[in-house]
Amino acid sequence: MVNLLPFMGHQGSPGQQGMSQIGLGMAIAASMVVLSMFQQFFFNHFGGYLERCLRKLVSSMDPYVQIRFSEDSTDSGGPKNYEAYAAIETYLSSKCSAQAPRLKANSVRDINAPVLCVDDGEGVSDEFDGVTVWWHLGKEKDQGDVYRGSRNNRYYALTFQKRNRKVVVGEYLRHVMEEGKAVSASNRQLKLYSNSSSEHGAYWDYIMDFDHPANFETLAMEKEKKEDIIDDLIRYLLYGPPGTGKSTMIAAMANLLSYDVYDLELTAVRSNAALKRLLNRTPCNSMLVIEDVDCSSKITNQREKNDKDDGKTVKNILEKVTLSGLLNCVDGLFSANEGGRLMVFTTNHKEALDSALLRRGRMDKHVEMTYCGFEAFRTLAKNYLGIEHHALFGKIEALLNESSITPADVAESLIARRGKGEDCGEECLKKLIEALEKKGARENGRM
Ligand SMILES: Nc1ncnc2c1ncn2[C@@H]1O[C@H](COP(=O)(O)OP(=O)(O)OP(=O)(O)O)[C@@H](O)[C@H]1O
Numbered sequence: 001m002v003n004l005l006p007f008m009g010h011q012g013s014p015g016q017q018g019m020s021q022i023g024l025g026m027a028i029a030a031s032m033v034v035l036s037m038f039q040q041f042f043f044n045h046f047g048g049y050l051e052r053c054l055r056k057l058v059s060s061m062d063p064y065v066q067i068r069f070s071e072d073s074t075d076s077g078g079p080k081n082y083e084a085y086a087a088i089e090t091y092l093s094s095k096c097s098a099q100a101p102r103l104k105a106n107s108v109r110d111i112n113a114p115v116l117c118v119d120d121g122e123g124v125s126d127e128f129d130g131v132t133v134w135w136h137l138g139k140e141k142d143q144g145d146v147y148r149g150s151r152n153n154r155y156y157a158l159t160f161q162k163r164n165r166k167v168v169v170g171e172y173l174r175h176v177m178e179e180g181k182a183v184s185a186s187n188r189q190l191k192l193y194s195n196s197s198s199e200h201g202a203y204w205d206y207i208m209d210f211d212h213p214a215n216f217e218t219l220a221m222e223k224e225k226k227e228d229i230i231d232d233l234i235r236y237l238l239y240g241p242p243g244t245g246k247s248t249m250i251a252a253m254a255n256l257l258s259y260d261v262y263d264l265e266l267t268a269v270r271s272n273a274a275l276k277r278l279l280n281r282t283p284c285n286s287m288l289v290i291e292d293v294d295c296s297s298k299i300t301n302q303r304e305k306n307d308k309d310d311g312k313t314v315k316n317i318l319e320k321v322t323l324s325g326l327l328n329c330v331d332g333l334f335s336a337n338e339g340g341r342l343m344v345f346t347t348n349h350k351e352a353l354d355s356a357l358l359r360r361g362r363m364d365k366h367v368e369m370t371y372c373g374f375e376a377f378r379t380l381a382k383n384y385l386g387i388e389h390h391a392l393f394g395k396i397e398a399l400l401n402e403s404s405i406t407p408a409d410v411a412e413s414l415i416a417r418r419g420k421g422e423d424c425g426e427e428c429l430k431k432l433i434e435a436l437e438k439k440g441a442r443e444n445g446r447m
């Protein structure tokens with residue numbers, strides 16, 4: 001404690017000194033209580049008012065407005081945040097190459113046309129309708145949570161003069177988002193994610209860049225069916241025997257929409273809560289895929305049984321991912337986020353699926369991937385041999401009508417002949433006819 005006595009001027013007897021020290025102490029304590037009560041009273045009644053006045057004063061002196069667009073998709077803005085951030089980044093790539101002294105290249109689909117963007121701490125200006133705005137890429141520390149840890153979040157700060165607020169917030173931002181999305185859709189490198197879990201919960205792991213060449217043109221399937229799918233991509237159940245193109249169709253869908261693929265392995269998800277967390281972290285413009293959903297649900301049932309056998313508690317059993325848990329999550333996710341998300345289940349055994357999954361309205365479309373018909377064969381012949389018409393096509397059509405061969409098997413016989421020279425087309429078709437005849441004979445023999 002600070003000794004106050006030397007500053008007291010008058011020094012009395014030791015007894016008097018003791019008394020005056022106590023008196024002084026009490027006076028100081030009392031004045032501190034009064035002061036703190038006053039502070040509290042003052043700030044309760046006038047603090048808000050003072051702050052508002054101060055803000056008004058500062059903003060009247062500062063003729064600029066700033067808007068931040070954060071890359072963080074886990075805060076209150078959700079995945080939409082990242083969508084806006086990515087669109088801005090792409091939009092600015094065309095502006096920054098001429099202006100910013102430091103640039104960075106983002107991973108893109110076409111290596112000949114990389115998307116450049118400003119480096120951290122750099123800025124660029126832009127003109128729109130006679131209005132100048134300034135963009136700046138900043139970084140802020142985010143405390144994160146136990147699931148993702150702390151990290152640095154980037155944000156784009158848009159600064160403009162207050163008098164241009166209407167144009168910037170309205171037309172300019174719309175223009176930035178539209179342009180940015182159009183460019184990124186055509187040139188963005190797609191990515192493949194899969195789910196993992198740790199003691200902290202479930203999360204998405206980046207696996208690799210998604211570089212599947214499939215598209216709807218090369219997908220072997222009837223034209224009408226393809227068009228129907230393209231027109232209305234939302235929630236799908238793809239079913240059919242192995243090798244009929246379910247995974248190929250998923251790749252074609254992702255490529256068509258430029259969506260990243262989130263491959264959900266249900267057996268690796270530990271609880272319905274973990275599943276919910278994962279699905280909530282599936283950003284917009286993404287495709288959630290659950291392959292072989294019949295196997296996933298079987299394993300779930302099996303796990304429940306095993307747990308019962310092990311004598312584990314009821315709580316543990318309930319905590320496992322259940323089909324109804326999955327369906328609840330899916331319904332919630334998709335009703336909250338119209339568009340920008342696609343979900344596809346696949347199965348080889350539609351008949352084995354729970355009726356809850358098949359119920360109308362749950363999966364918008366059930367698409368059957370079938371054995372190779374003649375139209376599908378023609379696509380494959382064009383893909384692999386570059387042949388669109390041939391005298392042997394008639395015979396092949398007749399044989400395809402009689403046997404059940406998968407597009408994968410047809411493709412395999414066509415690939416096997418490829419590389420044997422320009423004129424291997426006819427030879428390939430003959431080989432295919434041979435394979436079809438053998439298959440037909442086997443199938444008839446079995447019947
Ligand atoms: N409809 C198709 N159009 C074009 N190629 C196809 C088609 N179906 C199969 N293929 C070819 O066969 C290969 C295997 O097909 P894919 O993996 O898509 O079958 P799947 O239905 O997913 O099988 P599984 O049920 O075993 O997962 C593909 O890589 C592709 O080359």
Ligand SMILES: [Mg+2]
Nearest residue numbers: 246247248291
């Ligand atoms: Mg597959």
